[in-house]
Amino acid sequence: MQVSNAEWSQTEQEIAEEVFKRAYEREINALIQTVCEKANSIAQPDDMWSLHDFLSARRHDVDGKYEYAYSSLLFVFAKLLKEGWLNLDELNGLSKDKLAKIAALARM
């Protein structure tokens, strides 16, 4: 399955940018909420250092995941789909071939 050199029409690019941005906002908002909950339940020093470890790991993950490049966008969307930060319907407007590839990758 060739997924890294797909052509993206202008319309597809606009849809992709919008969906990408929306997934990022969803994930970040959920993360902010989790961070607040963890902070408010700190009872001892170790809880605070655990929060720090958690933030380090999540930052690394988020920084790596949300890189907007058309060469890897099908993989990114598949991952976001798998993790629940977007659903396939939001990608309507992309070619059937792209949608099929994203869905297939998300099942892997």
Next chain:
Amino acid sequence: MQVSNAEWSQTEQEIAEEVFKRAYEREINALIQTVCEKANSIAQPDDMWSLHDFLSARRHDVDGKYEYAYSSLLFVFAKLLKEGWLNLDELNGLSKDKLAKIAALARM
């Protein structure tokens, strides 16, 4: 001023351990409060990453500062005194020489 090879009597060691522990608890409790306040005022992603940066820096600082070794304890107490995590009265019972050195180092 010779500060690294002072002899510590049993009584001095007990006072030192108690004061050291108390200062640590004060600083950590203040830090926990600050972390909660920062977490609860997160309004955008950058605020969250700032909290992460803040925690990274504070952890590094705290880990480095609270190392209990008699060879460096006068320096540690001077730093804690300067930063307000203990006051000189709490160190009553240490030799006058030690107290004078701690006070002098704290003014540097």
